[in-house]
Amino acid sequence: PLRLMAENPPEVLEVRGEVFMSRQGFVRLNEQRADGGEEPFANARNATAGTLKLLDARIVARRPLEVIFYAQGEIEGIELHTQQELLLFLRQAGLRTQDWLRTASDFDGITAALQELQQNKNRFSYDIDGAVIKVDSFAQRELLGQTARAPSWAKAYKYEPERAETLLKEITVQVGRTGVLTPVAELEPVFLAGSTISRATLHNQDEITRKDIRIGDTVLIEKAGEVIPAVVSVRKEKRPADSEPFDFVSHLGNRCPSCGGEIVRDPQFVAWRCPNLQCPAQSMRRIEYFAARNALDISSLGSVVAEALLENGLVREPLDLFSLTLEQLAVLNLGTEDEPRMFGAKNGAKLLAALERARTMPLASWLQAMGIPEVGSATAYQIGRTHRDLAEVANSPKLKGIVSVMTAQENGLPASAASQAPADSAFGELFSWKKEEVAVTSPEELVSLGLLKPGSRKDGAAYYVTTVIGPKTAQAVLDFFAGEIGQGWLKKLAELEIDPQGGETAAATTETTATLSGKTFVLTGTLASMDRETAAAKIRALGGNVASSVSKNTTWLVAGENTGARKTEKATELGVAVIDEKQFLEMLGEN
């Protein structure tokens, strides 16, 4: 509805839901497209996703989109305590909700509801692949919290996925960023649950051995979660008589498919690896990873562009990107010698602009971009939050503190000994650095930084558990910077005058999600790293509020490029703090 139909509508109501196409709507849309001579869409899910990305709202309006709401964002002026209350309210307000809803108070109740749903799955105007089981009470949800990926108070239950049979023509091997060799099944293309599958990862040799997958086999595949293709099993009765067990080491002749160097396997790990750091495939992946969205977000630099830059000798490692020129990029050939395809001046300018932005990205983004072993987004965020710059991380008393406290505990010593033990004692020998040389942060301070949590032990002695960064990860980071690669990064970054800044700006409490709760932002100008809608969404996600004009209630005015005069003027007048994009990103805890 254009107006909420509630009697006393709340002042602020942010609702979340899912947009979809009904089976019927999708069929009709494809009929129309066929009449108009257009290619039909492959499936409703992607057609819907594509429609939502269209820039022309008039076309969007003609597509048969439907929406069902099921969750709340920010709400002011009404108190809702449970999912059931929320759905009832949404329905009364005229917002469509899922009408099939069951409540259960125990496991049997849940399985009964799941069974009932499966028997009735044809009742719906759209395809379903399962159900979502949620904790009803919002108070209990808060207690359960969430992980980096998903809330802990909701679980998806999926029914059996559709399967298909096809021929495994070949097994190829890909080289990852860290040199890990991953076998991939090349399949005879087969249509399954809305898309054509031609490849599927086989993960590693152990997996191939366990399922006894061979070249020439007829295999059963399914799409895990309706998206990712996977080989489930082999139809052994259809196996050719002369087939042999697959062993990818002998298949590769013990050589890396990219650089031809010898491959190795640390008996401790499952994967075979190419140990050559100069291996072209690895360099390419490292550059890709460096540019990835959750690292330095250098748009228009993906795998193909990275490979072309490497092949043309323009770039050998990620930081070489900063010496690229527009002239070089404009004529960069993405095709072959016979059929050249230019990267172009416009793309080139875009890439250079993204690189310029990358210079001022926060410490956490850089830490992730550097591709330090064990360091992904969550770890990079924690390190970035607790350190000022790379120099501090490289020789970090905090990371050393984590290692020494945890090592001490493992050796049955009190944690407090870790920061006190003299270097010449037996205890001091446990560590790769000497106590006199560097400061090691005390356990108490690590607790106040949120890197350690005090645990309880029966005898009452001090005891600590790590939060996100454990001793292995901490040591991996220290080793990285102590080694040749890390030193190389530091040297090159200094030459380029890039000095990523970390530390906490506003987010003192990082574990709670509502770090911006009670704060009101106003956006002005253009932000370099995201559009305004994205920025607003991020603020709201952290519990903050976004208003359209500056008032005395505004906490911060976020100023990008080409700011609106009226807003900055009013901010000065009312004494509202103005922050730039960098500070804003730090508040969001972006990495």
Next chain:
DNA sequence: TACCTCGTACAACTGGAAGT
């Protein structure tokens, strides 16, 4: 046991280059 990292796949959109 929980969850983070890493690698992988798919399909539509987007935008540059080529064609007219």
Next chain:
DNA sequence: ACTTCCAGTTGTACGAGGTA
């Protein structure tokens, strides 16, 4: 200047392996 063609990027989801 406009249209067509093409493929790179993007966003999302998941499993396995590893760490906490």
